[in-house]
Amino acid sequence: MATPEQIMTALRKAHDAGDAEGAKRLAQMYQESSQQPEQPSFSVNPTDGMSTTDLLLAGTGAGLTSVARGAGQRLRDVLPQEWSDKLSLPTEKDVEEARKLEKPLMDTAAGKIGNFVGEIVPGLLLPGGGLLKTMASGAGLGALQQTGEGESALKNAAIGAAGGALGYGAVAGAGRLLRPVRSELSDSGKALAQKAKDMGIDLDAAQLSGSKPLRIINSVLNDLPLSSGAQQAKNELQHKQFNSAIAKTMGSNADLLNEAAMAEIKSRVGGGIGDIADRNRFTFDNDMLTKLTQHSFDAQRFETGDVQKIVNNYIDDFMSKVEPNGTVSGQAYRKLDSALGARARGTTNGDLRQALGNLRETLREGMDKSISPQDAAEWSKLRGQYRNMKLIEPLAAKSVDGNISPNALLNAANKGSKNAAYQSNDLKDLGKIGKEFLQEFPSSGTAQRNFYTEALTNPLGIGAAGFLAGGPVGALAGLLGPVATQKLINSNAGKKYLTEGMLKSLQGLEQPAQRYLASPVGSGLLINMSQQ
Structure with a gap:
């Protein structure tokens, strides 16, 4: 018409x-057409009938296109206008027109999400890592954003840098919540912690992790009125568990190695060795004769006259006890072994002590070989318990309360073994465990100790500062107070959370997220918020 x-x-x-x-x-005709009512106009929404997936994909495409458009604008900023026009690089007017066309799509939730994804995808090509790298990546992504009238690429870059920093902090914070404490124990320290557990010593979260903040908090808890009692009880229990582990190496269940406990050990172990020795005989063979001859020769060649004489006297004494059938009674062997030990311990002559110790060891090896098969296992066990008992005896004698000093135990274990530098044993391991975990943690930093003392006694004013200084550990100390913090560190659930964290499957994603997502997501969100 x-x-x-x-x-x-x-x-x-x-x-x-x-x-x-x-x-x-x-x-x-003109009169009739002028009298017809004006027909209403209808606008068509291009997103009508599109599925959520279609909207997401369209939004992603729009986001990618907008970044490409922004990159073109940045290129226009540095190229001569003539070149920019020939290349048809986008202008602010192009951006405004594109935004009008995309408005129906941007009015949908799926379109907005897709557009956000499209805008941050290029950020994956600008990986972050540390805080400065993440901020630089965010600034780069911000600079690539398209700019319309009244908008600034420099402002977008600054907002992007700030968003990168926020993204970095968010990922780091999530990582600390998932794993609040990072283990500071070396591999050998972790192995000792496992041995402590296997030996029945219950370590707390501070000891299991080696975390310096936790160990300082543990030390502070020892001195605070509300927590010192429970803390002392825990420390005493751990030391009893330590004593008990030592006692088990001597076949005892005692948790204090006082006079009564040591007397029981000596009576049981000595009596067991005596019983087995009395029903077995020492077999004197050619191998033993060769070894004793070598001892005599060495004494004659290397030792002074008095040492040589004493060594040969003990060899002669043993040889005199050999019966016609080539054996020595177990009782006779045991008396000679005791005499050798007593003489070696009683002399101040180091050469004599060494020579007698070597002779005694040779005779003991011969007796070990002579024990009947049915007694061999028990004999070996009792011999080991006796050896440990002799090592512990002087330490128990010096203890006023039945507790064994970890340092003293480690020193004695090292001195008592010829191969201490190359081999370990239960007592040496226990000495290391006690020294590593049971001794008071030295806090050389008075400021650190004062900070955690303040955090535990004035929680309301220092919870946030605690988070900044010690992460979740500092915040917990500040917000929970001494009693609750103490229970958290010592409880099974608290130990598990503080040493292992939660959602282990996500813990390994912190570094990739920090590298590839913190900057684009953080800067993208902040830039979008600034443009609303």
Whole structure:
């Protein structure tokens, strides 16, 4: 149908041509068309009928395109205008027109999400890592954002850098919540912690992790009125468990190695060795004869006259006890072994002590080989318990309360073994465990100790500062107070959380997230918020 304007044009032409009849009809048509009501106009939304997936994909495409458009704008900023025009690089006007066209899509939630994804995808090509790298990546992504009228690429870069920093902090914070404490124990320290557990010594979270903040908190808890009692009880229990582990190496269940406990051990172990020795005989063979001859030769060649004489006297004494059947009674062997031990311990002559110790060891090896098969296992066990008992005896004698000093135990274990530098044993391991975990943690930093003391006694004013200084550990100390913090460190659930964290499957994602997601997501969110 012709419009009123078209009819009027035809009417004028008919009038000019002198066509009265035609002009009359056209005038009537014009009058009728002018009297028709104006038809309403309808606008079509291009997103009508699109699925959520379609909207997401369209939004992602729009986001990628907007970044490409922003990159073109940055190129236009540095190239001569003539070149930019020839390359058809986008302008602010192009950006505004594109935004108008994309508005229906951006009015949908799926479109907005897709657009955000599209805008941050290029950020994956600008990986972060540390805080400065993440901020630089965020600044780069911000600079690539398209700019319309009144908008600034420099401002976007600054916002992107700030968003990168926020993203870095968010990922780091999530990582600390998932794993609040990072183990500071060396591999050997972790192995000792496992041995402590295997030996029945219950370590707390501070000891298991080696975390310096936790260990300082543990030390502070020893001195605070509300926690010192429970802390002392825990420390005493651990030391009893330590004593008990030592006692087990001597076949005892005692948790204090006082006079009564040591007397029981000596009676049981000595009596067991005596019983087995009395029902077995020492077999004197050619191998033993060769070894004793070598001892005599060495004494003659290397030792002074008095040492040589004493060594040969003990060899002669043993040889005199050999019966015609080539054996020595177990009782006779045991008496000679005791005499050798007593003489070696009683002398101040180091050469004599060494020579007698070597002779005694040779005879003991011969007795070990002579024990019957049915007694061999028990004999070996009792011999080991006796050896440990002799090592512990002087330490127990010096203890006023039945507790064994970890340092003293480690020193004695090292001195008592010829191969201490190359081999370990239960007592040496226990000495290391006690020294590593059970001794008071030295806090050389008075400021650190004062900080945690303040955090534990004035929680309301220092919880946030605690988080900044010690992460979740500092915040917990500040917010929970001494009693609750103490229970957290010592409880099974608290130990598990503080030493292992939670959601282990996510813990390994912190570094990749910090490298590839912190900057684009953080800067993208902040830039979008600034443009609302």
